[in-house]
Amino acid sequence: MSKDNPGFSTLAVHAGAQPDPTTKARITPIYQTTAYVFDSSDHAAALFGLQQFGNIYTRIMNPTQAVLEERVAALEGGTAALATASGHAAQLLIFHTIMRPGDNFIAARRLYGGSINQFGNAFKSFDWHVRWMDTSDPGSMEALIDEKTKGVFVESLANPGGTFVDIAAIADIAHKHGLPLIVDNTMASPYLIRPIEHGADIIVHSLTKFMGGHGNSMGGVLVDGGTFDWTKSGKYPMLSEPRPEYGGVVLHQAFGNFAFAIAARVLGLRDFGPTIAPLNSFLLLTGIETLPLRMQRHCENAMTVAKWLKTHPKVSWVNYSGLADDPNHALQQKYSPKGAGAVFTFGVKGGYESGKTFVEALKLFSHLANIGDTRSLVIHPASTTHRQLTPEQQIAAGAGPDVVRLSVGIEDVSDIIADLEQALEQA
Numbered sequence: 001m002s003k004d005n006p007g008f009s010t011l012a013v014h015a016g017a018q019p020d021p022t023t024k025a026r027i028t029p030i031y032q033t034t035a036y037v038f039d040s041s042d043h044a045a046a047l048f049g050l051q052q053f054g055n056i057y058t059r060i061m062n063p064t065q066a067v068l069e070e071r072v073a074a075l076e077g078g079t080a081a082l083a084t085a086s087g088h089a090a091q092l093l094i095f096h097t098i099m100r101p102g103d104n105f106i107a108a109r110r111l112y113g114g115s116i117n118q119f120g121n122a123f124k125s126f127d128w129h130v131r132w133m134d135t136s137d138p139g140s141m142e143a144l145i146d147e148k149t150k151g152v153f154v155e156s157l158a159n160p161g162g163t164f165v166d167i168a169a170i171a172d173i174a175h176k177h178g179l180p181l182i183v184d185n186t187m188a189s190p191y192l193i194r195p196i197e198h199g200a201d202i203i204v205h206s207l208t209k210f211m212g213g214h215g216n217s218m219g220g221v222l223v224d225g226g227t228f229d230w231t232k233s234g235k236y237p238m239l240s241e242p243r244p245e246y247g248g249v250v251l252h253q254a255f256g257n258f259a260f261a262i263a264a265r266v267l268g269l270r271d272f273g274p275t276i277a278p279l280n281s282f283l284l285l286t287g288i289e290t291l292p293l294r295m296q297r298h299c300e301n302a303m304t305v306a307k308w309l310k311t312h313p314k315v316s317w318v319n320y321s322g323l324a325d326d327p328n329h330a331l332q333q334k335y336s337p338k339g340a341g342a343v344f345t346f347g348v349k350g351g352y353e354s355g356k357t358f359v360e361a362l363k364l365f366s367h368l369a370n371i372g373d374t375r376s377l378v379i380h381p382a383s384t385t386h387r388q389l390t391p392e393q394q395i396a397a398g399a400g401p402d403v404v405r406l407s408v409g410i411e412d413v414s415d416i417i418a419d420l421e422q423a424l425e426q427a
């Protein structure tokens with residue numbers, strides 16, 4: 001580590017923060033305020049006209065949130081970030097910035113169930129259309145692209161199947177067609193993968209999961225990679241054409257390599273309003289300080305548990321890319337050599353009923369719809385997170401009827417295994 005190029009763990013603790021200049025408070029305060037005093041009418045006018053940066057109103061920005069944004073941008077290696085009330089809100093703002101009615105985008109078929117729902121159902125109301133691709137065959141996406149395609153969306157490590165995707169191969173094809181690659185990095189976190197280094201242009205997170213890490217706050221963030229030319233094709237008018245509400249400013253011209261983050265804030269967040277609460281920004285910032293330590297332990301524990309499950313007579317299969325014989329192992333080694341994450345699936349012999357009994361018999365594991373908590377978590381995706389999908393979609397998303405999903409926590413691994421053992425005995 002050097003002063004100019006701090007290491008990841010140093011950034012996780014310090015990026016974006018400094019002692020409060022007024023009070024000398026060492027920790028970033030919770031700026032629990034809705035609005036900010038202007039120095040003068042001219043100052044107010046300059047802020048409203050985007051000629052000067054500064055706080056106006058907490059729907060659009062907040063100082064606690066700003067530290068969170070700087071920290072995540074630093075961890076992902078992006079130029080700027082925008083934090084939001086949830087991961088889904090960040091996805092909405094990303095697509096609002098690139099899509100016009102009638103447009104389409106390409107998304108991986110293997111995604112978090114909520115994202116499949118948002119893209120396939122809610123986005124239809126905006127006349128935005130998703131085209132599903134099979135990420136195990138990146139070349140197959142070329143046939144889905146037409147003149148109304150505006151972007152490509154994948155998860156770096158897909159939820160719930162725990163599958164790594166070939167980000168660089170997908171980025172190359174997207175860029176060949178003049179499209180930005182958007183990567184949901186929730187399951188891996190930038191500790192394991194920094195997708196911008198592999199060609200991604202925009203990163204999105206549910207901060208609710210590993211980034212916050214303690215299961216106590218909702219939050220989302222988008223990170224601008226600063227890599228994409230929003231003007232070249234003329235397909236992204238929000239960024240490349242004059243904005244009447246800001247005195248005719250062209251955002252890409254005015255803000256260069258962080259124009260996307262600005263557009264998502266001043267056109268998306270401003271008008272839709274999914275603002276993150278200052279308290280949540282504070283809790284998420286605190287969580288991020290220990291991200292590297294937690295991810296190390298999460299990955300170690302998950303590997304030990306996966307190996308143990310693999311030898312258990314009541315387990316029919318284990319899908320963990322950290323295992324040497326897993327079909328996804330080569331991609332894991334390429335993209336995420338530090339570990340294969342903490343979320344994976346396996347099958348309990350006896351199918352749906354045994355799976356259900358098993359989940360209900362667990363004591364240390366909490367049965368709930370979340371991942372990335374310090375606590376070990378379990379869910380049966382087919383009856384919960386992926387319930388709204390058709391059986392075919394469930395299987396395509398890695399959430400078939402016999403699938404149990406674990407999010408392995410940071411407890412003592414011997415206790416985690418003891419709990420799994422007693423529950424498997426009952427299944």
Ligand SMILES: *Cc1c(COP(=O)(O)O)cnc(C)c1O
Binds near residue numbers: 088114205209371
């Ligand atoms: C949870 C999750 C989301 C949605 O985030 P929320 O904070 O729940 O809105 C998106 N993508 C992935 C991979 C997730 O796990």
